Amino acid sequence: xxxxxxxxxxxxxxxxxxxxxxxxxxxxxxxxxxxxxxxxxxxxxxxxxxxxxxxxxxxxxxxxxxxxxxxxxxxxxxxxxxxxxxxxxxxxxxxxxxxxxxxxxxxxxxxxxxxxxxxxxxxxxxxxxxxxxxxxxxxxxxxxxxxxxxxxxxxxxxxxxxxxxxxxxxxxxxxxxxxxxxxxxxxxxxxxxxxxxxxxxxxxxxxxxxxxxxxxxxxxxxxxxxxxxxxxxxxxxxxxxxxxxxxxxxxxxxxxxxxxxxxxxxxxxxxxxxxxxxxxxxxxxxxxxxxxxxxxxxxxxxxxxxxxxxxxxxxxxxxxxxxxxxxxxxxxxxxxxxxxxxxxxxxxxxxxxxxxxxxxxxx
Amino acid sequence: xxxxxxxxxxxxxxxxxxxxxxxxxxxxxxxxxxxxxxxxxxxxxxxxxxxxxxxxxxxxxxxxxxxxxxxxxxxxxxxxxxxxxxxxxxxxxxxxxxxxxxxxxxxxxxxxxxxxxxxxxxxxxxxxxxxxxxxxxxxxxxxxxxxxxxxxxxxxxxxxxxxxxxxxxxxxxxxxxxxxxxxxxxxxxxxxxxxxxxxxxxxxxxxxxxxxxxxxxxxxxxxxxxxxxxxxxxxxxxxxxxxxxxxxxxxxxxxxxxxxxxxxxxxxxxxxxxxxxxxxx
Numbered sequence: 001x002x003x004x005x006x007x008x009x010x011x012x013x014x015x016x017x018x019x020x021x022x023x024x025x026x027x028x029x030x031x032x033x034x035x036x037x038x039x040x041x042x043x044x045x046x047x048x049x050x051x052x053x054x055x056x057x058x059x060x061x062x063x064x065x066x067x068x069x070x071x072x073x074x075x076x077x078x079x080x081x082x083x084x085x086x087x088x089x090x091x092x093x094x095x096x097x098x099x100x101x102x103x104x105x106x107x108x109x110x111x112x113x114x115x116x117x118x119x120x121x122x123x124x125x126x127x128x129x130x131x132x133x134x135x136x137x138x139x140x141x142x143x144x145x146x147x148x149x150x151x152x153x154x155x156x157x158x159x160x161x162x163x164x165x166x167x168x169x170x171x172x173x174x175x176x177x178x179x180x181x182x183x184x185x186x187x188x189x190x191x192x193x194x195x196x197x198x199x200x201x202x203x204x205x206x207x208x209x210x211x212x213x214x215x216x217x218x219x220x221x222x223x224x225x226x227x228x229x230x231x232x233x234x235x236x237x238x239x240x241x242x243x244x245x246x247x248x249x250x251x252x253x254x255x256x257x258x259x260x261x262x263x264x265x266x267x268x269x270x271x272x273x274x275x276x277x278x279x280x281x282x283x284x285x286x287x288x289x290x291x292x293x294x295x296x297x298x299x300x301x302x303x304x305x306x307x308x309x310x311x312x313x314x315x316x317x318x319x320x321x322x323x324x325x326x327x328x329x330x331x332x333x334x335x336x337x338x339x340x341x342x343x344x345x346x347x348x349x350x351x352x353x354x355x356x357x358x359x360x361x362x363x
Numbered sequence: 364x365x366x367x368x369x370x371x372x373x374x375x376x377x378x379x380x381x382x383x384x385x386x387x388x389x390x391x392x393x394x395x396x397x398x399x400x401x402x403x404x405x406x407x408x409x410x411x412x413x414x415x416x417x418x419x420x421x422x423x424x425x426x427x428x429x430x431x432x433x434x435x436x437x438x439x440x441x442x443x444x445x446x447x448x449x450x451x452x453x454x455x456x457x458x459x460x461x462x463x464x465x466x467x468x469x470x471x472x473x474x475x476x477x478x479x480x481x482x483x484x485x486x487x488x489x490x491x492x493x494x495x496x497x498x499x500x501x502x503x504x505x506x507x508x509x510x511x512x513x514x515x516x517x518x519x520x521x522x523x524x525x526x527x528x529x530x531x532x533x534x535x536x537x538x539x540x541x542x543x544x545x546x547x548x549x550x551x552x553x554x555x556x557x558x559x560x561x562x563x564x565x566x567x568x569x570x571x572x573x574x575x576x577x578x579x580x581x582x583x584x585x586x587x588x589x590x591x592x593x594x595x596x597x598x599x600x601x602x603x604x605x606x607x608x609x610x611x612x613x614x615x616x617x618x619x620x621x622x623x624x625x626x627x628x629x630x631x632x633x634x635x636x637x638x639x640x641x642x643x644x
Contacts, residue, residue, distance in 0.1 A: 052537050072540040079541045085534035089556045102543030146542065156541075 002153035009058035033201035078147035240323035256319025287342035296340035399612035422613035436596035455520035463528035481518035527561030
């Protein structure tokens with residue numbers, strides 16, 4: 001059992017607080033993804049688990065022991081770096097063998113393990129090459145090989161796919177996920193790409209400004225975001241936000257629309273009273289009706305229509321806010337036409353605009 | 364003029380300039396070789412001849428014989444230069460690594476401070492060096508030559524190697540740490556090999572510097588043959604041989620041979636080390 005626990009971690013660089021009192025457990029054999037904009041502290045937290053940075057205060061536990069004073073070379077972790085960090089003067093074989101040699105494994109053992117690892121990553125024919133003779137994808141595999149060859153307790157990945165082109169990135173993320181499932185090693189994965197985060201994570205952690213905004217299974221973060229940032233960050237195209245207020249009579253009113261509060265949300269919305277609010281709705285949860293009727297309360301002007309083949313992406317103007325909606329491929333609308341929008345009531349989210357917190361009935 | 368013509372002109376000019384510079388650099392060398400192959404007493408014969416009438420190995424025979432024993436001086440020079448180079452590289456690479464990689468305040472100014480020592484004209488430091496070596500009881504011995512030579516060479520070597528280390532990505536060290544290597548092993552297995560071109564250029568400069576160094580060697584050797592390096596020995600011959608220039612020329616040619624071999628072997632790396640500054644990764 002190798003779980004990792006970061007406990008009340010604070011990290012300051014001079015006067016800048018990179019991580020502000022974070023406590024989080026990375027569960028055994030799970031793939032946990034930390035995602036967030038650059039500068040949110042995700043890489044710093046990862047480097048502290050590796051031992052490459054020391055926390056200003058707080059404890060890092062790996063397994064059952066506190067490792068704050070354990071140098072990286074004695075921690076049972078392996079890491080894949082964004083730019084791979086392959087040793088340029090060594091062959092692929094020597095690169096993969098390096099962690100084994102560093103730990104004084106017997107020679108006979110090393111040869112077998114390296115060859116087996118290389119074969120499983122499709123690198124068998126490249127063992128004599130130097131890193132500069134490899135393609136980006138191959139270098140990435142060597143970096144992964146160097147990390148898994150030792151069967152570490154914890155596997156750390158710092159944006160390992162961000163230097164690959166789009167197609168290869170999608171392929172590799174499936175491969176990495178499968179590899180992690182197969183070897184069942186506790187894995188902490190850092191990325192700023194929300195699609196990568198959603199698809200790979202068992203547990204997803206969204207960070208901003210050195211704090212964790214929400215952690216949980218990706219689907220939970222998608223369906224039930226705790227706050228405006230998580231709601232907007234997870235999902236592509238991202239959630240639409242319409243500033244509004246609750247002005248009584250069971251309706252949310254914003255510029256150019258009124259919308260009846262979905263019944264489950266009535267209690268928290270009424271409790272919020274006259275606070276400024278935000279209505280959030282995902283593009284796929286908006287129905288577009290090209291023939292508005294007198295009963296429709298949300299009207300929009302079609303600004304742009306982008307056919308994606310399987311569906312159409314519509315950019316619509318509600319009041320003075322641009323929102324996006326996904327519709328079927330056969331919708332017949334023209335630019336500047338007025339259409340009616342139907343928000344799926346169970347998918348509507350309401351946020352407190354000042355606190356940026358989501359309002360839920362049971363919260 | 365077309366682009367191709369301009370390129371040709373450019374190449375032609377470069378070749379002419381290179382030949383011109385090489386001519387001036389090589390002419391004295393040629394003259395020394397020529398003189399060393401003349402029979403003793405014929406070196407001033409007029410009119411001047413640019414090609415030997417007959418080749419005589421007599422000067423070499425004399426200079427290698429028991430009276431002069433030039434091999435001894437060459438061996439001394441080899442020992443002094445080799446040990447100086449290895450020692451200077453060892454100390455300079457550790458200093459360079461510290462300056463380029465570890466975090467501490469005033470680190471680049473400390474590098475500058477190291478350089479200041481090397482900016483003093485040698486004549487200023489020769490007397491204090493002499494006193495220090497005397498108090499160590501090392502006058503007239505090879506260690507007495509090696510220690511100051513090493514110290515003289517550390518500043519420039521540190522500078523060259525530090526700029527090399529600074530160009531290597533930090534992730535390499537991070538990766539090696541996580542892969543299980545403590546800092547000294549990372550230094551040995553990752554950083555030093557990657558800084559090899561810088562080490563080569565610093566090494567060749569240190570070697571050539573101590574090979575040709577005269578003033579310190581002359582002062583410390585105290586005229587003892589067992590502590591004389593080749594420049595000191597050659598200078599002695601000009602006195603001892605009643606101006607037998609063929610013999611002196613032969614000694615000079617012999618003293619150049621190891622250096623020329625060294626430069627030819629390492630020139631590729633030296634040029635790379637001096638021009639790159641930061642490593643390609």
